[in-house]
Amino acid sequence: MTADPVQHTPTPIRVRSVGTRLERVDGLEKVTGRAGYAVEHGADDGFDGALVAWLVTSTVARGRVTSVDTAAAAAHDGVVAVLDHTSAPRLADTDDGELAILQDPQVHFRGQVVALVLAETAESAREAASLVEVSYDVEEHEAELTEEAATYRPDSVNPAFDTDSDTGDVDAALAEAAVVVDEEYRTPHEHNNPMEPHATTAVWRSDGDGEVLDLVDSTQAVHGVASTLAPMLGLEQDQVRVRAPYVGGGFGSKGQPHAHVVAAALAARHVSPRPVRLAVTRQQMFALTGYRTATISRMRLGADADGRLTAIEHRVFEQSSKVKEFAEQTAVPTRMLYAAPNRRTSHRLAMLDVAVPSWMRAPGEMPGVFAHEVAMDELAQACGLDPVELRLRNEPDVDPETGNPWNNRRLPECLHRGAERFGWAGRPAEARATLEGDWWVGTGMAAATYPAYRQGGNAARVTALDGGRYAVAIGAVDIGTGARTVLTQIAADALEVGTDAVDLEVGDTRLPSASVAGGSSGTASWGSTIVAAAQAFRERHGDDPGAGAEVLAEAADDPLGTDVAFHSFGAVFAEARVHRRTGEVRVPRLFGVYSVGRVVNPVTAHSQLVGGLVMGLSAALFEESWRDARFGHVVTQDLASYHVAAHADVRDVDAEWLEESDDAFSPMGARGIGEIGIVGTAAAVVNAAHHATGVRVRSLPVTADHFLGGR
Amino acid sequence: MRAAEYVRASSAEEAVGLVAGNPDAAFLGGGTNLVDHLKLGVARPDLLVDVRRLPFGGVEQQDGPDGPVLRIGAGVPNSDLAADPVVRGRLPVLARALLAGASGQIRHQATTGGNLLQRTRCVYFQDVTTPCNKREPGSGCSAAGGYGRYNAILGASETCVATHPSDLAVALAALDAVVVTLGTDGERRVPMADLHRLPEDAPERDTTLAHGELVTAVEVPLTDVARRSTYTKVRDRASYAFALVSVAAALDLDGDTVREVRLAWGGVAHKPWRARRAEEALTGAVLDEAGIEAAVAAELSDAVTDDQTAYKVPMLTGATVQTLLDLAAEETA
Numbered sequence A: 001m002t003a004d005p006v007q008h009t010p011t012p013i014r015v016r017s018v019g020t021r022l023e024r025v026d027g028l029e030k031v032t033g034r035a036g037y038a039v040e041h042g043a044d045d046g047f048d049g050a051l052v053a054w055l056v057t058s059t060v061a062r063g064r065v066t067s068v069d070t071a072a073a074a075a076h077d078g079v080v081a082v083l084d085h086t087s088a089p090r091l092a093d094t095d096d097g098e099l100a101i102l103q104d105p106q107v108h109f110r111g112q113v114v115a116l117v118l119a120e121t122a123e124s125a126r127e128a129a130s131l132v133e134v135s136y137d138v139e140e141h142e143a144e145l146t147e148e149a150a151t152y153r154p155d156s157v158n159p160a161f162d163t164d165s166d167t168g169d170v171d172a173a174l175a176e177a178a179v180v181v182d183e184e185y186r187t188p189h190e191h192n193n194p195m196e197p198h199a200t201t202a203v204w205r206s207d208g209d210g211e212v213l214d215l216v217d218s219t220q221a222v223h224g225v226a227s228t229l230a231p232m233l234g235l236e237q238d239q240v241r242v243r244a245p246y247v248g249g250g251f252g253s254k255g256q257p258h259a260h261v262v263a264a265a266l267a268a269r270h271v272s273p274r275p276v277r278l279a280v281t282r283q284q285m286f287a288l289t290g291y292r293t294a295t296i297s298r299m300r301l302g303a304d305a306d307g308r309l310t311a312i313e314h315r316v317f318e319q320s321s322k323v324k325e326f327a328e329q330t331a332v333p334t335r336m337l338y339a340a341p342n343r344r345t346s347h348r349l350a351m352l353d354v355a356v357p358s359w360m361r362a363p364g365e366m367p368g369v370f371a372h373e374v375a376m377d378e379l380a381q382a383c384g385l386d387p388v389e390l391r392l393r394n395e396p397d398v399d400p401e402t403g404n405p406w407n408n409r410r411l412p413e414c415l416h417r418g419a420e421r422f423g424w425a426g427r428p429a430e431a432r433a434t435l436e437g438d439w440w441v442g443t444g445m446a447a448a449t450y451p452a453y454r455q456g457g458n459a460a461r462v463t464a465l466d467g468g469r470y471a472v473a474i475g476a477v478d479i480g481t482g483a484r485t486v487l488t489q490i491a492a493d494a495l496e497v498g499t500d501a502v503d504l505e506v507g508d509t510r511l512p513s514a515s516v517a518g519g520s521s522g523t524a525s526w527g528s529t530i531v532a533a534a535q536a537f538r539e540r541h542g543d544d545p546g547a548g549a550e551v552l553a554e555a556a557d558d559p560l561g562t563d564v565a566f567h568s569f570g571a572v573f574a575e576a577r578v579h580r581r582t583g584e585v586r587v588p589r590l591f592g593v594y595s596v597g598r599v600v601n602p603v604t605a606h607s608q609l610v611g612g613l614v615m616g617l618s619a620a621l622f623e624e625s626w627r628d629a630r631f632g633h634v635v636t637q638d639l640a641s642y643h644v645a646a647h648a649d650v651r652d653v654d655a656e657w658l659e660e661s662d663d664a665f666s667p668m669g670a671r672g673i674g675e676i677g678i679v680g681t682a683a684a685v686v687n688a689a690h691h692a693t694g695v696r697v698r699s700l701p702v703t704a705d706h707f708l709g710g711r
Numbered sequence B: 001m002r003a004a005e006y007v008r009a010s011s012a013e014e015a016v017g018l019v020a021g022n023p024d025a026a027f028l029g030g031g032t033n034l035v036d037h038l039k040l041g042v043a044r045p046d047l048l049v050d051v052r053r054l055p056f057g058g059v060e061q062q063d064g065p066d067g068p069v070l071r072i073g074a075g076v077p078n079s080d081l082a083a084d085p086v087v088r089g090r091l092p093v094l095a096r097a098l099l100a101g102a103s104g105q106i107r108h109q110a111t112t113g114g115n116l117l118q119r120t121r122c123v124y125f126q127d128v129t130t131p132c133n134k135r136e137p138g139s140g141c142s143a144a145g146g147y148g149r150y151n152a153i154l155g156a157s158e159t160c161v162a163t164h165p166s167d168l169a170v171a172l173a174a175l176d177a178v179v180v181t182l183g184t185d186g187e188r189r190v191p192m193a194d195l196h197r198l199p200e201d202a203p204e205r206d207t208t209l210a211h212g213e214l215v216t217a218v219e220v221p222l223t224d225v226a227r228r229s230t231y232t233k234v235r236d237r238a239s240y241a242f243a244l245v246s247v248a249a250a251l252d253l254d255g256d257t258v259r260e261v262r263l264a265w266g267g268v269a270h271k272p273w274r275a276r277r278a279e280e281a282l283t284g285a286v287l288d289e290a291g292i293e294a295a296v297a298a299e300l301s302d303a304v305t306d307d308q309t310a311y312k313v314p315m316l317t318g319a320t321v322q323t324l325l326d327l328a329a330e331e332t333a
């Protein structure tokens, strides 16, 4: 295990299981309730007699804690300890303002952790938490995003893109353009809301050589948790073990550890050697576990009379938390989606006394492509062009921003195929043309795109077992996507054995290092590494290895280091119905066609793409975290008031993909599929609602009141 | 853990005695609302008196002094009530209102009594970190000037702009139901219209019932007009959402002319809103879109709206037009 990994350049695999419908390898454990999630670990896993930690969060948005009266809480039945900023163990590194909790009296946003209670049961802990009396020196806070307040220019936008871009002369081009669209588009704050709340089980153990922090965490990146926490706790990374055997969704909100993980680690240190369980409540998730910032997009499009774009300008105003910066890359996809000689984009932030925003499925692409693709619909209307045709006319030959050639940009095929399968042809050119019963009916479409990423920092180990079986290990996390299943398929094909000859191990920092399940990069990054390890293994040990033969390898290829633009594309088509008297909006049909490289498993891929479409539908129609600026927190902080799509909203939703293999990108031919389904979907719905009613909605969600003249 | 005593009452009288005698006691029905409030800290009773299994009776037809009534025991689950053949056949508005509410699981668990006495869903009422006069009298109203999409437009006061969330209650208001209660002074019969109250300066009180007064049954007159009745619930999400506005209506036509109409609205006030002014305007007139719009406008002449609730006026107008025209079409079909 200590040997350095072999550097191996993977070559395309011969697909046998890849591309077939292998059922989820962990399906049985999940449906029978045997799969243990983050706080479902007890004595069997070394977490005997765990205490329950409950967070106490601030009820002011900005100020200082002047005192924490813990007497009543400490005296409560079953309570073992109450920690606040005066009594919690010290952190070695407090640079990360979101994570450095319980170290000082500052309150940076409403809902921040200001104390925690440790008790024998969840009931005791919760009740005692309500008995902790926190007093504050309250300071004025600012919690409202406005265009005027968004003046701060970040150094870069997530993850490392240029903040601004400027090519050609946008103003001159707009002045000369035959057709101009100049509008503002808004998206609200949105919360990821995975089914499983953020949760951690933690224990400090001292083995022979010192302390080890042992965590089972609901995370998208076990190694990421360890590398973030270790320096904060004054530990070496190998002193933090993190396991994530099963994770009930994340959508980006578990991509990085949030404050509750630090809270669990501090709490467990305080009561060591007793373990601690901490589950964030749904309400607390609205302040503590990340969210998508609201965005304001000022779009200006200029085109000639034929709809050929001459200028694209996308200026973004959004917000972040003063305590930690996160700049959503909202205008970044605008730099590559369409051709235009003159282009300008910018991002400005309002830095507010609010909870820390973070990754939520397709950060940047989701709100940015919404704005761009509604604007394109308005342009099509202004030019008297079919919206599909407008997109086809603006296909760039090369990546507009870099000049790099596309690696197989197949947006036109997605558009053609989507139009055909959806039945786009024959759609009335005019809006508000079809009334069926009491419902206005319309159709709309939008393009989708998502960059193809492969992350560094991955290694995989292949070990020969008895009887022709192989153990394949990588510290990747299956957050419910089906990663366990598809990595088993990839490993089997790379080793040229059946899937039942592969024992795949994931979700543990004791396994070779792996990158985050995020950025739609998991399958490509981990899969390429597994292929590298399997091929290196065969090279070294042949087809008939003795048990115990082993290779640890990294993939030495780097497609993103080449001068080629790798992106996935898609086209989304929606039918919307709007009730002529009540304004209610329903979406009976939603269909996407995607070019995502080779699909490793049609079952899990279909779930990801349809799941993305459903989440996009949900954002289009319902999702809104309503922050009350007077208080500074989101008041729609449960699933009865923060609406996500329910079964009755999800009617005929389907996705298809083009048959292809992107061998230049990964040895499986796969790119990524986790996020593209949410991109463009809300725009397609908004455009369909406009086609149905003639009412142009430029802000999400598209609720009934927009169609009643009452908003 | 906060200890609360739990008692399963063996009789209605015992339940009333236990709760009436203790200001910190509460009846427990299906618990789908009260247990949430316990977790959120919105309610902090020290004694829970479970009344779900009391012998309140099921759903039965009886002869009342003014004709047949359907008597519904307070413990009847929402799902059973919605499935009752008499309800479905003779009181369709009731079945449809129930089925438009909550989810299958919640309807199985929720009781008739508990449904009527469920409390507002105002987000500030449910968030103990914010002021709320209903939860903590005198602390202020956060909803006025805050998140207002579900706020009242009729009968609100400076102290409270909350709406009553029950769909069932709206249907019962249209049907002239009577709520039968048992208190320390014995049995009382409260017309639905008088059960819930407007907030005025005491928003902490949702109803006219005394503390410890137990709902034992609901009686619904089985009238002819109720046979042609329906419920329209308007919401962004197609299911599992509270009403933005809702309409319970019953209609009896003589040709094109309205012989009798019943109209009650949900989502607009602190109580189910029986739209008597609109009923008056419609009765005896030819039923058409313009007439319905005028009748709704008459009822809404006192409505107070703001940026966030202005939509409720056209939405309610549209929903009422739709509901009555649908009923008329049903009648002629």
Ligand SMILES: Cc1cc2nc3c(=O)[nH]c(=O)nc-3n(C[C@H](O)[C@H](O)[C@H](O)COP(=O)(O)OP(=O)(O)OC[C@H]3O[C@@H](n4cnc5c(N)ncnc54)[C@H](O)[C@@H]3O)c2cc1C
Pocket (backbone or CB within 6 Å): A640, B026, B027, B028, B029, B030, B031, B032, B033, B034, B035, B051, B074, B078, B100, B101, B102, B103, B106, B109, B110, B111, B112, B113, B114, B115, B116, B117, B118, B119, B165, B166, B167, B168, B213, B214, B215, B216, B240, B241, B242, B243
């Ligand atoms: C997510 C969600 C969505 C929902 N959506 C809807 C919806 O769309 N439409 C809708 O109408 N409702 C909806 N509900 C509310 C649901 O209908 C109510 O929670 C339920 O009807 C309450 O009944 P229960 O028996 O569980 O009451 P409990 O929770 O037991 O009690 C509620 C209140 O009534 C009192 N009480 C109970 N029984 C009696 C009695 N016999 N006499 C006097 N007082 C009594 C209790 O003390 C308590 O104050 C929803 C609830 C949830 C959680």
